[in-house]
Amino acid sequence: MKTDIRNPLLVESEHPFAAPDFPAIQTEHYLPALQEAIEQAKAEIEAIAQNPATPDFFNTIEALERAGKQVNRIASVLFNLNSAETNESLQAVAREASPLLAAYANDIMLHEQLFARIRYVWEHRHKTQLTAEQQMLLTQTYRQFVRNGALLSEADKAILRQIDEEKARLSVQFGENVLKETNDFILVLESEEELAGLPAWAVEAARQEAAKRNMSDKWVITLQAPSFMPFMQYAQRRELREKLYRAYASRAYRNNEHNNVEIARRIAELRVQRARLLGYPTHAHFVLEERMAQTPERVQAFLDELAQKAKPVAIRQMSELEKFAKTQGFEGQLQRWDVSFYAEKLKKHLFDIDDDRLKPYFPLPQVLAAAFEVAGRLYGISFQQRTDIPVYHEEVEVYEVLDYDGTHLGLLYADFHPREGKRSGAWMTTFREQYKEEGKRISPLVSIVCNFTRPTQDKPSLLTFNEVTTLFHEFGHALHALLSDVTYESLSGTNVYWDFVELPSQIMENWCYEAECLALFAKHYETGETLPMEYIEKIKALGKFMEGYQTLRQLSFGYLDMAWHAVEQAPIFNKLEDFEREVLTPVDLLPPVEGTAISTAxxxxxxxxxxxxxxxxxxxxxxxxxxxxxxxxxxxxxxHTGLAFRRLLAAGGSRHPMELYKAFRGHEPSVEPLLRRAGLLE
Structure with missing residues (x-):
């Protein structure tokens, strides 16, 4: 099906660095462009498969790597915008595109003649001289085909196609339901008494939210993190905290058309079926074959070891929190809507510090500039804002990233504030990965997306300390993509083992706790006063505050994930919350809340x-x-250390992560620094 040549998704952008022409892209462009790109890609694949020449790395593996790039570009724009700036019509397109892309992927993975060539190259790999990156691409390509059914019978390949198409469709539906449930609930406050405890900035944000909804005489709290979290931390009205918590914790678990229970169960069921079809006992066995952890048993042992270290500390911390709450007039047992509230009060009592006191020192523009400064000092790079690059929303800013010698490295898109069309949370993504074409480096187009409080008429966006670390975290992911310097797109940037991908992001958070770094940017937005040293010391101490409890909470998500996926059949239960309760018993210290579940969101x-x-x-x-x-x-x-770490980042997935890590650190990682940092060494 031929489409109009003017479809902006099918022609190379004339903007600098071929950045996507977002204003020109309309919803109706996506499917025709995707369908035509898929047809072209299939023709490229067929040419590789039918090549009469003896298969070798270049005419088969590298040729396959170069094929279908336009499909990837179009899909990245579609699904990135479906996360950051969506609407019902775009969601409908995403639903239709997902099975199309799944079928396209299967057309490649299940192509017998193509795989025969790949298999030939794989079986003759010892007879050819390949670089380390070429060897990795060959290994990854062969494994990818095998893991996607290339060795299956025709009947089983047909089953695999059906599984993948249904799984892709359900995954999109799951996300849409969560977004809908997140957006649909609001807590309307009608009196100042109901605002008791909230800091002025949170009250102002609630007033702005109400004004957007034509409720100018009221205040509105939403389930978006910048609204939800402060309310749970500061609101004195316990019954309102409970109401908001129950709404948040029952997203997609209510008895309505957005319920995700059966969707989650069906996705898990399809994953088990797919794994067993490919010869793996569980989905976790299938996934972990391509991870540093390697097996479900090793993951479970890892989680159990940390839980064993964290639980005594967590129990002690919760006991101290409950005792403190009683000094504040609380009676009974702490519930889930109480922990953040009393933890915030205890934090202020112990450290005489809270987000309200810290936020004025963390205006978003200063924090972003500091992240740029840290990257500059470590890696010799710089960031210059560009106003000539198209964006998909007026709030998005674009920065050109330059190397120490002025060489262009890539573009960074920054999208920081919540909108109805944006899913909650924070993430990094790409519109184009880095790769090399005929020796020329094609630069990456990278985006970080967050949900920070908006600036007001008289204040910039002021971040909580957690939001500061969130920005540094996502920026770390962005650096992984921006500093990538490999030949092949599928091995660039964050295309690494999933249990390695968080290293570049999480390491960046460490600088937020260092006095030398905080001195660069933690300055009061009105007075310019530098964050007092006593605050800096308290921030460092805060790194261990309630860390036992927080560690257990983080581990609980890992336990739940493995309960869904390290099993030989999808979980069977009458009631989802009962299933979750049993799974989380080793790491949960709080009473269960009827009518709530984690899995559905x-x-x-x-x-x-x-x-x-x-x-x-x-x-x-x-x-x-x-x-x-x-x-x-x-x-x-x-x-020197920074440049050594940059080499790790630049390598992307072109080498095994443990090899990269040992080249940087000199030895395999030790768990002791983490335990010490978190205060879990008794």
Whole structure:
């Protein structure tokens, strides 16, 4: 099906660095462009498969790597905007595109003649001289085909196609339901008494939210993080905290058309079927074959070891929190809507510090400039804002990233504030990965997307300290993509093992706790006063505050993920919350709340890429604590150490992650720096 040549998704952009022409792209462009790009890609694949020449790395493996790039570009624009700036019509397109792309991927993976050529190259690999990156691409290509059914019978290949298409469709539906449920609930406050405890900035944000909804005489709290979190931390009206918590914790678990229980169960069922079809006992076995952890048993042992270290500390911390709450007039047992509230009060009591006091020192523009400064000191790069690059929303800013000698490295898109069309949370993504074409480096187009409080008429966007670390975290992911310097797109940037991908992001958070770094940017937005040293010391101490409890909470998501995926059949239960309660018993210290569930809004594992991989956040914390210990030893801005870490980032997935890590650190990672940092060494 030929489409109009003017479809902006099918012609190379004339903007600098061929950046996408977002204003020109209309919803009706996506499907025709995708269909034509898929047809072209299939023709390219067929030419490779029918090539009469003897298969070799270049005419088969490299040729396949170069094929279908336009499909990837179009899909990245579609699905990135479906996360950051969506609407019902775009969601409909995404639903239709997902099975199309799944079928296209299967047309490649299940192509017998193509795989025969790949298999020939694989079986003759010892007879050819390949670079380390070429060897990695060959290995990854062969494994990818085998893991996607290339060795299956025709009947089983047909079943695999059906599984993948249904799975892709359900994954999109799951995410849409969570977004809908997040957006649909609002807590309307009608009196100042209901605002008791909220800091002025949170009250102002609630007033702005109400004004957007034509409720100018009221205040509105939403389930978006910048609204939800402060309310849970500060609101004195316990019954309102409970109401908001129950709404948040029952997203996509209510008895309506957005309920995700059966969707989650069906996705898990399809994953098991797919794994068993390919010869793996569970989905986790399938996934972990391509991870540093390697097996579900090793993951479970890792989670159990950390839980064993964290639980005594967590129990003690919760006991101290409950005792403190009683001094504040609380009676009974702490519930889930009480922990953040009393933890915030205890934090202020112990450290005489809270977000309200810290936020004026963390205006978003200063924090972003500081992240740029840290990257500059470590890696010799710089960031210059560009106003001539098209954006998909007026709030998005674009920065050109330059190397120490002025060489262009890539573009960074920054999208920081919540909107109805944006899913909650924070993430990094790409519109184009880095690769090399005929020796020329094609630069990456990278985006970080967050949901920070908006600036007001008289105040910039002021970040909580957690939001500061979030920005540094996503910026770390962006650096991984921006500093990539490999030949092949599928091995560039963040295309690494999933339990390695969080190292570059999580290590960046460490600088937020260092006085030498805070001095660069933690300055009061009105007075210019530098954050007092006593605050800096308290921030460092805060790194261990309630860390036992927080560690258990993080581990609980890993436990739940493995319960869904390290099993030989999808979980069977009468009631989802009962299933979750049993799974989380080893790591949960709070009473259950009827009518709530985690799984139905657990987008990371059901509509993201973290199934059987959520443990990787903690796994990467082991790596980042051990790696940052070297910076602490040499100096947190030591250029030599920074350039050594840049080499790790630049390699992307072209080498095994443990090989890269040992080249940087000199040894395999130790868990001790993490335990010490978190205060879990008794």
């Amino acid at each position: 657990f987008s990371h594992i059901f509509s993201g890429g973290y199934s059987a991989g959520y443990y990787s956040y903690k796994w990467a914390e082991v790596l980042d604590a051990d790696a940052f210990a070297l910076f602490q030893e040499k100096g947190i801005f030591d250029r």
